[in-house]
Amino acid sequence: MKIPEFENTIENLIDKAHENRVSKPRPHLGASMLGGPCERWMWLSFRWAVQPTFPGRVLRLFRRGHQEEANIIADLRSIGVMVQNTEKQISVDFGSHVSGSIDAIIEGGVPEAMNKRHICEFKTHSSKSFKDVEAKGVEKSKPEHFAQMQIYMHGTGIDRALYVAVCKDNDRLYTERVRYDKEMAEKLVARGKRIALSERMPPPISTDPTWFQCKFCDAHSFCHETHLTKHVNCRTCAHSTPKEDSTWRCERYDADNVLYQYQYAGCEAHTLHPDLVPWKMKDSDIEWTAIYEIDGHDVKNGRPSDEVYTSREIIANAGACTNETVKKIKEMWPGAEIVK
Numbered sequence: 001m002k003i004p005e006f007e008n009t010i011e012n013l014i015d016k017a018h019e020n021r022v023s024k025p026r027p028h029l030g031a032s033m034l035g036g037p038c039e040r041w042m043w044l045s046f047r048w049a050v051q052p053t054f055p056g057r058v059l060r061l062f063r064r065g066h067q068e069e070a071n072i073i074a075d076l077r078s079i080g081v082m083v084q085n086t087e088k089q090i091s092v093d094f095g096s097h098v099s100g101s102i103d104a105i106i107e108g109g110v111p112e113a114m115n116k117r118h119i120c121e122f123k124t125h126s127s128k129s130f131k132d133v134e135a136k137g138v139e140k141s142k143p144e145h146f147a148q149m150q151i152y153m154h155g156t157g158i159d160r161a162l163y164v165a166v167c168k169d170n171d172r173l174y175t176e177r178v179r180y181d182k183e184m185a186e187k188l189v190a191r192g193k194r195i196a197l198s199e200r201m202p203p204p205i206s207t208d209p210t211w212f213q214c215k216f217c218d219a220h221s222f223c224h225e226t227h228l229t230k231h232v233n234c235r236t237c238a239h240s241t242p243k244e245d246s247t248w249r250c251e252r253y254d255a256d257n258v259l260y261q262y263q264y265a266g267c268e269a270h271t272l273h274p275d276l277v278p279w280k281m282k283d284s285d286i287e288w289t290a291i292y293e294i295d296g297h298d299v300k301n302g303r304p305s306d307e308v309y310t311s312r313e314i315i316a317n318a319g320a321c322t323n324e325t326v327k328k329i330k331e332m333w334p335g336a337e338i339v340k
Contacts, residue, residue: 015056018063025051027260028246029196031092031100031155034188035147038205041219042195046097048264049229049236049276052218064168065124069103072122072164081109083120092155097246098192102152106162112177118162119152121145130167134174138163147188149178154185197242201275227278228318232311234263238271238290252288269303270311277314297322306331313338 029046036042044050054062073083083104084090090102104120123145125133133141138149149161159180166173195202206214209224222229234240239252240263247257252269271290274281279292279299289302292314299321300308307330309321320326320338330336 015060018056018059019053024264027263028097028099029192031098031151031188031192032144032148034098034151034192035144037213038217039191039195039202040204040223041217042192043198043202044219044222046196047235047273047276048231048233049273050219050222051231068124068166069122072166073104076106076164079109079111082107092152093246094151094155094189094193095246096193096244097196097242098189099246100148100151100155102156105156105158110162110177113160116160117158118160118177119149119156119158120162120164121149121152122164122166124166124168127167127169130165130169130172130174133165138165138176138178146178147184150181150185151188153180154182154189197244199241227276228315229272229276230315232270232315233266234258234270236270236273236276236311237266238273239269239288268310271302272311272314279318294318295322304337306334310337316340 025045025048029042033042033045041050069086073086076083083106086104090105091099092102093099102119103122106118106120108115108117110116110118123142129141135141139146145163149163153159153161161178161180163176163178164173165175204214204223205211207224208214209220214220214224217223229236234248234250237250237252239250240258241249241251243249243256248263249256250258252271269288271288272292274290277292279294282291282293282298284291284300286300286302286308289300289308292299292301294314295318299314299318301311301314302308304310304313307327314321317338317340326338
């Protein structure tokens with residue numbers, strides 16, 4: 001009989017340490033997403049309705065990709081490329097919640113164009129991915145990366161970009177210079193603003209759960225199985241509105257410019273956005289309270305009372321919210337809450 005491996009190996013403990021570091025979703029709709037194929041995914045991500053989690057090993061890979069930026073900058077500087085000081089993030093903001101952060105800006109010294117400024121985009125790749133971008137070029141192989149560079153050039157007024165790809169398997173480098181396409185960049189920024197300010201969820205790229213662009217998407221379960229968000233925050237609430245000045249407004253409490261930390265926490269009056277649940281919404285005669293038809297029963301959702309269920313309760317166990325025994329228990333013990 002083989003002796004089982006010790007569960008708490010150094011590798012497992014390190015991975016768990018990474019997994020335990022809770023990373024809050026970013027507040028804006030990032031430029032890195034706008035070249036993607038699915039507008040629904042962008043909307044769900046911006047609304048914090050789907051928040052992917054990753055195993056520790058993958059989080060360590062992300063860290064390695066981020067750390068590679070300093071190595072690339074050091075290598076560029078070693079051959080005389082004048083890279084701007086990168087101690088602070090270089091941000092571009094287009095308003096209406098659309099923004100992004102540039103890896104670096106080159107002031108000059110690129111061998112093919114010594115006097116031209118370039119925005120920089122640094123990416124690490126697996127061997128397979130690296131060979132693909134090497135063979136096809138960044139626009140065809142990695143259209144999201146290409147779009148990202150167009151947006152950054154548009155935001156900075158710089159008409160060249162330098163793409164640097166590193167193969168993680170053998171440290172090979174691929175570089176490509178990209179020209180600014182004004183028309184493309186303007187369309188991408190307009191797309192981002194339209195998605196961010198939309199009150200309703202866009203249609204999916206496909207209704208087929210086996211479609212190749214859906215199979216590995218973090219929203220696969222939401223789109224093709226549950227159609228129910230797992231997250232309670234201001235952005236999944238029916239009373240929350242994104243504004244053109246990149247702020248959020250709470251209609252329920254007539255509050256403008258709801259701060260990021262409060263958006264993430266949400267409040268007890270949270271009411272699930274109708275596009276983030278699989279049930280039919282019915283007319284409600286109670287202000288700020290939604291009524292969803294769940295398994296043939298009317299379930300009230302909003303600020304909690306003996307007959308109104310919180311969003312967390314509905315997400316935890318929608319079926320229990322239709323149960324008469326549960327309802328009586330809540331009437332007998334005010335403050336009792338469904339947790340599972």
